[in-house]
Amino acid sequence: MPGMIQSIERSSAVLRLLAAGPDRLRVKEIADALGLPKSTAHGILRTLEHVGFVEQDPRTTRYRLGRGLLDLGDAGLDVNELRSRALDWADALAARTVEAVRIGVLQGDSVRVIHHVFRPDDTTQAMDTGLVVPAHATSLGKILLAYDVTALSLGGLDPYTRKTVTVRRELARALAEVRAQGWASAVEEWESGRAGIAAPMRTFGGLVVGAIGIYGPVERICDSRLRPRPALVEQVRATAHAISRDLSGPRR
Template sequence: MIQSVQRAVQVLRLLAAEGSRLGVTELSERLGVAKPTVHAMLRTLEAEGLVVQDRESSKYGLGPGLLHLGNAYLDGHELRARSMTWADALATRANEAVWVGVLTGDHVLVVHHAFRPEGAVQILEVGASIPWNTSALGKAMVAFGPEAEEKRLLEGRLAVLTGRSVTSPDRLAEQLEEARQSGYAIEDQESAIGDASIAAPVFDRSGQVAGAIGVVGPVERLLAEDRRAELAVAVRETARNLSRDLGAGRGYPRRVG
């Protein structure tokens, strides 16, 4: 790896994680890098629009150039492009919001969000990052992904967002096996109290997991006995159709590797 590039990425990640501006000294201490080196990196990133400096505090924050890069990533993302029609159809069929996500490290990145057709004001969640273990999307992808990846994630840090977040590796392993048997995963108030989700994996032409699609909404609607099975069928069927659109075979794939 090129160390200077790696450090520049670490600067951007620190600024993103902090959620507020940081100064040269703070970044230097957190990175363990000399202040002149950090300052030089920041000036380069600023020239490219990836960070901006507050003139009053002299501290740095993320710049608008990252938004352009993020939009370019979404615009060129095949899963997102092909999921739009299927996600809208699922939202209409289920009368619930629909998310499409991909796994990035130990988090799920929401790449598409179809609003619930009949509902109050809703917030667009495209770009949201959710710990894999608190998301039905994440569980669906890990359950059908490589065994080595599942092992790594179960042995890693398991996030806690609510009192219902599952942090037991053994219990999570059981949930992943249940997802493999049923073809879908469930999240019950593990990301936000009162909310639940049902998701199924999406596969590409090579049979690998490309992402996941699922419905999201109030727990009393999604996991009610009279609706859960119906929604699970709708989600699985949509995931299969989207997988076919990506070139996957007709059969419901099992995990690869």
């Protein structure tokens, strides 16, 4: 049986110490209280600060619990913050691909679109922000299902077109492929003549908190064999990676 992980035990002790006292603490006070070398305590604090679990007062250099701990009670990053931090990247993706861009989060066994950038041309388009789409039949949803161990068992797999995957075992295989390649596609699975490509947006520790992707006519998204165009896949993946780097950095 594997043993305990010392760094996690020490991090837990630091958090408990900060939670127990009414005052903010200096690095030395924390080190002395826990019997740790000052350098070790400082390293733990810097890591906890990076993930938002502690905060340092820049004036006094003292530490206290961070607001990142509150996220543990409400399923992670607030969708408004997620949307605001991805806005510029979504606009740039639409401009580069000349396709509509959507950002989505999991809502039960469906996906709620929290941001939509119109395809940058003169075609008539409807705003999709707030739209709820089926997770198993869309590229955004496949990304979110692939990294959520519980959502796949929440509901049925309704058919929307002849290409919709409705067998749970087949969907599980498709999601395993999504995890292996790091992106997802859906070709005429929700709407005939439409296709999408999506990639995961991650925060601290690689946690997937949303998905971003493009959506449009099959002939624009796919090649003649109905395979997603590699250049578009790379654009979506690069954008998702850029957003993930931002989400894993200090909060604004």
